[in-house]
Structure formats: structure tokens, C-alpha cells
Amino acid sequence: MSDLLNPPPQHVAIIMDGNGRWAQRRALPRSAGHREGAAAVRRTIEAAAKMGTRYLTLYAFSTENWSRPPEETDTLMDLLEKTLDEYQQNADKQDLRILISGSRDKLNARILAKMDRLVRSTAQNKGLTVNLALNYGARQELVAAVNRWLATRPAQPCTLQDLAAHLYQPQLPDPELLIRTSGEQRLSNFLLWQCAYSELYFTPVLWPDFNGQELQKAVLDYRRRQRRFGGI
Ligand code: IPE
Ligand code: IPE
Ligand code: MG
Numbered sequence: 001m002s003d004l005l006n007p008p009p010q011h012v013a014i015i016m017d018g019n020g021r022w023a024q025r026r027a028l029p030r031s032a033g034h035r036e037g038a039a040a041v042r043r044t045i046e047a048a049a050k051m052g053t054r055y056l057t058l059y060a061f062s063t064e065n066w067s068r069p070p071e072e073t074d075t076l077m078d079l080l081e082k083t084l085d086e087y088q089q090n091a092d093k094q095d096l097r098i099l100i101s102g103s104r105d106k107l108n109a110r111i112l113a114k115m116d117r118l119v120r121s122t123a124q125n126k127g128l129t130v131n132l133a134l135n136y137g138a139r140q141e142l143v144a145a146v147n148r149w150l151a152t153r154p155a156q157p158c159t160l161q162d163l164a165a166h167l168y169q170p171q172l173p174d175p176e177l178l179i180r181t182s183g184e185q186r187l188s189n190f191l192l193w194q195c196a197y198s199e200l201y202f203t204p205v206l207w208p209d210f211n212g213q214e215l216q217k218a219v220l221d222y223r224r225r226q227r228r229f230g231g232i
Contacts, residue, residue, distance in 0.1 A: 004223045009176035011055035012048060012219070013198070015190055016041070018182025018206030031075045036208035038079055047212030049094060049128040051219065055172055056130050059190050063103060063137030077111065080134065084114040091118065095127030101168040102136035103144070131169055138192035141168055167193065174198065177222040179215075181207045199225050 016037060023033030041058060048056045061076055068076075091098055100115050107115075115134070145166035149158060164170060174194045180186075183204040187195070201218045 005226055006176070006223045008052065008219055009222055010053065011057070011173050011175040011177075012053055012215075013057040013059070013175035013178045013191055013195070014044070015059045015178070015180040015184075015188060016207040016210070017180060017184055017188075019208055021182060022206040022208040030072060033208055034075055034079055038083055040208050040210045041083070043211050044215060045094070045096065045128065045130055047215050049096070050212070051216070053128060055175075056128060057101070057133060057172075057175060057191070058130065059133045059136065059188075061102075061134050061136070062189055063135060063140055064189060066106060077108070081111055081114065084111070084118055088114070088118050088121070091122045092125065095125045096122060097125040097127070097129045098122045099129060099131040099169055099172075100134055101131055101141070102134045103140055105135070107135055129172070131172060133190070137189045138187075139189060142193060144168075164193070177201060177218065179203065179218050181205050181210055197227070197229055199227065 019033035019037040020030045021033070022036060023030050026032070041060075044058075045056065061080065065076070066073060087096070087098060090096075098118050100119055104112060142163075145163055146158070148166040149162050154162070172194075174196070175191065175198050178191070178195050178198040179201045181203055183202065185200075185202050191198075199222050201221055203214065203218065205214055
């Protein structure tokens with residue numbers, strides 16, 4: 001009998017952590033870790049698409065990451081812009097649909113314009129949907145959802161469906177699997193609503209070392225888990 005209890009996840013979410021430590025172990029600047037992290041993003045997108053995953057949400061920059069020194073946030077914004085340019089070039093070839101989740105506050109106008117263009121130009125692609133969580137905070141998302149719902153001047157109290165319908169990407173199913181790299185075992189303000197029943201997978205692998213094989217390991221682990229959703 002197969003020990004695979006679940007079909008492959010449709011939606012995988014990843015907290016891509018450990019770039020700084022990867023660089024530190026090599027006596028390199030943290031920026032080198034972030035550059036290698038961008039290469040791991042490329043590999044992981046390719047691997048997820050190949051495995052038939054429908055949705056991949058990647059935590060790239062949190063609202064709390066602005067508390068880092070300006071040299072580091074500048075490097076990260078630079079890399080983000082390069083990544084947007086790269087996917088503007090390549091997303092159609094890979095049939096990727098790009099979505100972006102997060103607050104627009106504090107992002108510069110050039111980056112916002114590139115984000116909007118990339119989302120617009122890939123909207124009809126039918127392959128993997130990559131949801132980039134950029135300047136993302138789950139508590140901020142929930143407050144924004146409540147405010148968007150209030151703006152509809154509701155006549156009735158808020159329901160679960162009302163709140164879910166006003167999140168950043170209401171059309172996406174909840175992630176079945178949430179992966180965090182680098183050994184940390186916390187959510188760091190990521191998808192607090194959507195991960196209510198996600199299976200959590202923690203690996204000591206640092207994000208720049210992550211690849212398709214590590215993704216397959218996580219998916220296999222997920223497929224062997226018994227999910228109960230409060231039942232028996
Ligand atoms: C993840 O790596 C990338 C971002 C949070 C932007 P870190 O930069 O957090 O790396 P560590 O946790 O310091 O090793
Ligand atoms: C979470 O990692 C955010 C991203 C991966 C983008 P952090 O490195 O910011 O999280 P903490 O500070 O260790 O909780
Ligand atoms: Mg970190």
C-alpha cells in the first residue's frame with residue numbers, strides 16, 4: 001500500500017530564509033548571499049513548474065525587513081528590480097503568470113511601474129502562477145482586507161468569506177504546504193490567514209542552497225502526512 005496520503009500540493013508557499021548566513025559562512029558580504037538567493041528562486045520556479053505545481057508563493061521581502069541597514073535594503077531593492085526585468089524578459093517563455101502581494105508603501109515609483117507591467121503582461125499565461133510576496137506583512141494584509149471590506153459599506157457583520165474575499169489574492173487556494181529554510185521555525189508575519197491548516201516543513205538548508213531536489217523532499221514529506229482539519 002502506498003504511504004502517500006495526499007496528492008501533490010497545488011499551492012506551495014516558501015519563506016526563503018538564510019541568505020545572510022550563507023554569505024557569512026563564506027566570509028562574503030550579505031549581498032552575495034542575496035544574489036545566490038535570486039539564483040535559487042530561478043531554480044525553484046523551474047522545479048515547481050516541472051512538478052506541475054499550480055501556485056508558488058515566495059516571501060521575498062517583509063514589511064519588517066525595512067528595519068535592516070539602508071545598504072542592505074538598497075541591495076535588496078536593486079535585486080528585486082533586476083528580477084522584475086528578468087521575468088519581464090522570460091516569464092512568457094516559461095508560461096509563468098506573476099502576481100505580487102504586499103503593500104505599495106515605501107516602494108519606489110520605478111519598481112511599482114515594473115511590478116504592474118509584469119503582472120499585466122503575464123495575466124493570460126497558463127503555466128505556474130508565481131505570487132511574489134514583496135513588502136508583505138500578513139497583519140498588514142488583514143487590516144487592509146478589513147478596510148477594503150468596510151469600504152463596500154456592508155450591511156451585515158463580516159463573515160469568513162467576506163474577509164477571505166478582500167485579501168491580496170483572493171483567487172488563490174490556501175497553500176497546502178509551507179516551507180521555511182535556514183532552520184528557523186516561525187512564520188515571521190507570513191500568510192497568517194491562509195496558513196491556518198497548511199502543513200509546515202522546516203529545513204536547515206539555507207535558501208541559496210535550495211533546489212528542485214529539496215523541493216521534492218518537502219513535497220514527499222507533505223504527501224505522507226495525515227491531515228485532519230479538526231476531524232478524526
Ligand atoms: C532571507 O535571508 C532574505 C530576506 C529576508 C530578504 P536573510 O537575509 O534573512 O538571511 P539570514 O536570516 O540573515 O541568514
Ligand atoms: C522572513 O525572514 C522574511 C523573508 C524571508 C522575506 P526574516 O529573516 O526577515 O525573519 P526573522 O527576522 O528571522 O523572523
Ligand atoms: Mg533571515
